Amino acid sequence: MDNIANNIADNNQVRVRIAPSPSGNLHVGTARTALFNYLFAKKNNGKFVLRIEDTDLERSNVEYVKNIYDSLKALGLNWDEGPDVGGPYGPYQQSDRFDIYPKYAQKLIESGHAYECFCTQEELEAEKEESIKNKTAHKYSGKCRCLPKEEQEKLRAEGRKPSIRFQVPDEGITKFDDMVKGELKFENNLIGDFVIMKSNGTPTYNFAVVVDDMEMKISHIIRGEDHISNTAKQVLIYEALGVPVPLFGHLGMILAPDRSKLSKRHGATAVSEFVEKGYLTEALINFIALLGWSPSDGQEIKSLDEIAQDFRINEVSSSNSIFEYDKLNWMNGQYIKKMDIKELTQKVKPYLSNYDLSASSELSEANLEKIVEITREPITILSDLTESVKYFFGKDVEYENDVKETVINTEGSQKVLQYAVNELENWDFNNEEKFHDQLGELRNYFKEQGIKPKDTMWALRAATTGRTHGADMVATLIILGKERVAHRIKAAIQ
RNA sequence: GCUCCCAUCGUCUAGUGGCCUAGGACACAUCCCUUUCACGGAUGCGACAGGGGUUCGACUCCCCUUGGGAGUACCA
Numbered sequence: 111m112d113n114i115a116n117n118i119a120d121n122n123q124v125r126v127r128i129a130p131s132p133s134g135n136l137h138v139g140t141a142r143t144a145l146f147n148y149l150f151a152k153k154n155n156g157k158f159v160l161r162i163e164d165t166d167l168e169r170s171n172v173e174y175v176k177n178i179y180d181s182l183k184a185l186g187l188n189w190d191e192g193p194d195v196g197g198p199y200g201p202y203q204q205s206d207r208f209d210i211y212p213k214y215a216q217k218l219i220e221s222g223h224a225y226e227c228f229c230t231q232e233e234l235e236a237e238k239e240e241s242i243k244n245k246t247a248h249k250y251s252g253k254c255r256c257l258p259k260e261e262q263e264k265l266r267a268e269g270r271k272p273s274i275r276f277q278v279p280d281e282g283i284t285k286f287d288d289m290v291k292g293e294l295k296f297e298n299n300l301i302g303d304f305v306i307m308k309s310n311g312t313p314t315y316n317f318a319v320v321v322d323d324m325e326m327k328i329s330h331i332i333r334g335e336d337h338i339s340n341t342a343k344q345v346l347i348y349e350a351l352g353v354p355v356p357l358f359g360h361l362g363m364i365l366a367p368d369r370s371k372l373s374k375r376h377g378a379t380a381v382s383e384f385v386e387k388g389y390l391t392e393a394l395i396n397f398i399a400l401l402g403w404s405p406s407d408g409q410e411i412k413s414l415d416e417i418a419q420d421f422r423i424n425e426v427s428s429s430n431s432i433f434e435y436d437k438l439n440w441m442n443g444q445y446i447k448k449m450d451i452k453e454l455t456q457k458v459k460p461y462l463s464n465y466d467l468s469a470s471s472e473l474s475e476a477n478l479e480k481i482v483e484i485t486r487e488p489i490t491i492l493s494d495l496t497e498s499v500k501y502f503f504g505k506d507v508e509y510e511n512d513v514k515e516t517v518i519n520t521e522g523s524q525k526v527l528q529y530a531v532n533e534l535e536n537w538d539f540n541n542e543e544k545f546h547d548q549l550g551e552l553r554n555y556f557k558e559q560g561i562k563p564k565d566t567m568w569a570l571r572a573a574t575t576g577r578t579h580g581a582d583m584v585a586t587l588i589i590l591g592k593e594r595v596a597h598r599i600k601a602a603i604q
Numbered sequence: 605g606c607u608c609c610c611a612u613c614g615u616c617u618a619g620u621g622g623c624c625u626a627g628g629a630c631a632c633a634u635c636c637c638u639u640u641c642a643c644g645g646a647u648g649c650g651a652c653a654g655g656g657g658u659u660c661g662a663c664u665c666c667c668c669u670u671g672g673g674a675g676u677a678c679c680a
Contacts, residue, residue, distance in 0.1 A: 131680045166679055195612035231678080238677095247606040248676075273678050291609070300607060300676095308678040335609060339675045342608095362610070362673085369672060395617090401627085404617050408628055427617075429610045431675055435614065437630040445642075488642035498641095553639070557608045579641035 112292035124156025125329045127320065130191075131163040132174035136181035138433070139364045141333065142398045146361060146426065147332045148187045149399075152418035159326060160192030160310055162203040163319075165312050170199065170205070172502045177544050181381035184391045186414050191326075197324040204318055209499055211313040214321050214351065215274050215306055216493075223350035224306060226272035227254040228265040249302025274307035276317075284342045287329070289359030290428045296342040304343055316340055320347040328356055332423065335360040359423050362402055362430040388461065388492030390449070392441040401431040411444055440488040446486050455482045461496045465503045480589055484599060485582040498580065502589060507576040509533070517578060518602050523569035529555075530570060531596070539592045546584045573602035 128144040151158040160182070164170035179194065189238055191197025193206075201207055216222035227250075234250070240247035244491060257265075261553065266272070267506055278301045285295035293378060306317035313321070338360050348355040366376040378384045384394055392413070399417050400410060403426050412420070446454065455478055459467070467478065485498050501507050509518070533552065538544040549570075553563040568578055574587065586596050 129680090133680075160611045163680065169679075186627095196673050227678090229678095234678085242605080248630095249606095267625090274676095293673075294608075296607075302676090310678075312678090313680065319680090332673090334672055360609080365673075367615080371673090400616060404628090408618080410616090411630060427610095431617090432615060434615045434630080440630055443643090523665060564639060564640095571640065577640090581641085583639060 123327075124151060125327050126151050126156060126332060127159035127161050127219075127326065128325070129161040129163045129322075130178050131166065131169075132171055132178060132450065133166065133169040133176040134174055134456075135382050136396060137372075137379055138381060138384070138394075141181065141185060141187075141381050141395070142364060142401060143333055143361060144182060144187050145185070145395060145404075146421075148414075149421040150332060150423050151190075151210060152329060152415075152496075153421045155207075156315040156329070157190040158187075159197065159199075159328070160189035160202065161322060161326070162193055162205075163315070164203060164205045165208075167312075167316065174483070175381070177382055177500050181385075184385065185381065185395045186391070187395075196331075200360055202326075204313075204322065207318075207322065208312060210325070211307065211318060211321055212311070214419075215313070215317070218276065218306070218347075218350055219274065221350065222274050222277070224274050225255055225303075226262060226304075227275045228257065228262065228270050228272045228307070229254060233265055238288070247300060249300070250304070252303050255303070259573065259585070263336050271309040273309045275303040276306050276343070276350070278343075279345060284345050285360055285399075286341060286345050286355065287415060288338075289332070289339075289357055290424050290426050291360055294341070295340060295358075296339070298346075299347075301342060303491045306347070317339075317347065320344050321580070322349065322353070323356060324348070324353050330357045330359065330423075330494040332359040335428075335538055336363065340474055348392045355398050358425070361426060362428055362496055364398075364401055365430050365432050367432055367434060369432065376433075376517055377435075388494065389438070390443050390457070390492070392443045393445040394440070396445075397438045397441050400437075401433070402427045411441065443488075443490040446489060446492070449486075451479055451483050451512065454486065457478045458492055458495050461493050462499065464496065465499075475572060477589060480585070484565050484585045484589075486579075501575040501577065502586075505594060505597060506601065507574065509572070509576040510578075513572050513576060519570055519604065520569075523572065524604060525559075525563065526552075526556060526569040527573055527599050531603065534592065534596050534599070537587075537592070539588050542584055542588060549584060572599045 126147040128140070128147050130140050133291055148158050149155070151484065162175055164179070175193075182189070184439075185372070189195070190201060191199065193200075193202040196202075215224060219226070237251055238248050254272075254275070279298045280335070282298045283295050284298055284301075285293060288294050292441070305314050314512055341358055341360070345355055353400075364372055367373045368376075372379055381391070381394065385391060395414060396410075396412060396417075399412075402412075403417075403421065405412060405417070406420055421526060449457075457477075481499055481502050485495060489495055489498060505599075518527075533548075537548055551565075553566045556566045557563055567583055570587075571583060572578060574590060580586065
């Protein structure tokens with residue numbers, strides 16, 4: 111791990127990147143990779159680069175590019191260089207870089223590290239099937255390695271478009287020192303000659319990344335461990351190109367509770383989906399940071415900046431971790447509880463679209479804030495509020511479940527409500543403290559008559575909110591206002 | 605099939621040979637607080653996958669087994 115520090119001390123600037131391909135919305139797994147890169151950059155005064163890998167034009171979509179931007183920004187993972195903000199080593203979108211890959215491929219051909227391959231799809235598949243039949247590891251045979259010039263030209267004349275393959279050494283070991291996993295090695299003879307330029311003239315992933323990372327002077331590559339086997343190929347390319355190999359760090363994967371890849375059937379997978387469900391990006395990013403990393407002081411709730419200060423890539427866990435909602439939910443609740451009330455109110459508005467929030471309704475902005483303030487505590491996701499806030503709207507209440515039978519229509523409750531109707535005029539809706547005491551007196555009055563304080567309050571709560579539990583009663587009644595409270599209590603009396 | 609990675613409470617993790625009768629967080633249970641739900645507080649439940657070594661001493665190092673994951677494309 112010493113070389114991590116050395117590389118930095120060397121005055122080589124730390125440059126990391128996140129390179130998503132826009133074939134879907136930003137996945138939480140990608141978000142975590144982005145996060146760890148971001149943290150590493152921040153911790154080491156480096157640069158965080160965003161590169162859009164859209165070489166697969168068929169699967170790429172501009173809509174997803176926008177989603178990637180928006181999600182990353184929402185998470186606070188701001189990049190220093192990228193397609194939108196530019197930078198010294200652009201362009202930062204691979205589709206704008208198509209003209210630079212062939213030169214490097216050519217260079218590799220000239221130096222004997224690559225060759226044109228005229229094999230057809232069918233020939234390749236036949237080879238593969240053969241090796242499956244023989245139960246041997248399948249890798250490309252390398253039969254185009256030494257095609258004579260004349261043969262090449264003949265096939266070209268026939269209209270065959272060659273791909274370009276990297277010529278992997280037959281012997282030797284390719285190894286690299288992984289920042290999180292330690293030394294990793296692969297035997298070269300197990301790696302088949304792989305395509306670097308497709309026959310359509312576009313680069314393959316393994317080639318494009320190397321060229322881009324090299325040109326963008328990326329010093330450290332932090333990514334998911336699903337790339338480990340690619341790394342061997344990429345190291346080979348760096349070496350063939352005669353350029354310094356960056357340092358790699360491979361993170362464990364994020365798995366669903368059933369230990370399979372986190373996918374749609376497990377619920378939300380994209381950052382934007384979590385946001386839509388009502389998760390705060392602050393909580394999401396905090397939660398994700400805890401998957402594989404842990405704070406040195408044991409304090410788990412931390413801002414991005416705090417995490418960055420405490421972050422050490424070599425302390426990241428190298429095993430997979432399971433994405434469980436329990437802790438995310440708890441954490442989201444913590445953030446909701448602490449969030450600035452004005453900000454929270456704004457964030458909550460989309461979940462209140464069922465209700466009349468126009469100025470003419472009884473709901474002023476100030477009232478809405480109060481409602482959010484008193485109902486925020488028990489909720490774990492923003493969308494919970496839609497339901498828990500329901501009884502603040504409209505003149506009448508809807509009774510939940512069997513509230514009418516089990517609470518309102520009981521003898522005790524009816525007594526309380528009848529009494530309350532008369533008492534109502536005296537209640538001070540403008541003075542919370544006084545109102546609180548008045549309700550206390552009400553409880554005491556009925557306590558003497560053998561009605562438990564709890565039941566007294568339940569009668570009131572059920573009548574005014576239709577439920578047996580909810581926010582603080584005094585605050586609730588004040589927001590409802592004397593008129594509506596009176597109306598609802600009267601409606602509850604048989 | 606082949607290659608590679610990983611392995612501590614249900615989950616996220618602390619632990620880098622003796623500080624470990626293995627610590628914290630979430631979840632769960634009980635209790636306290638309280639007009640309800642919650643929040644908060646207290647307590648409890650709960651793990652070193654198995655087997656061999658190495659060592660005076662292994663959760664920590666090595667090997668094997670088992671289990672999980674990844675890769676094996678002219679996808680990224």
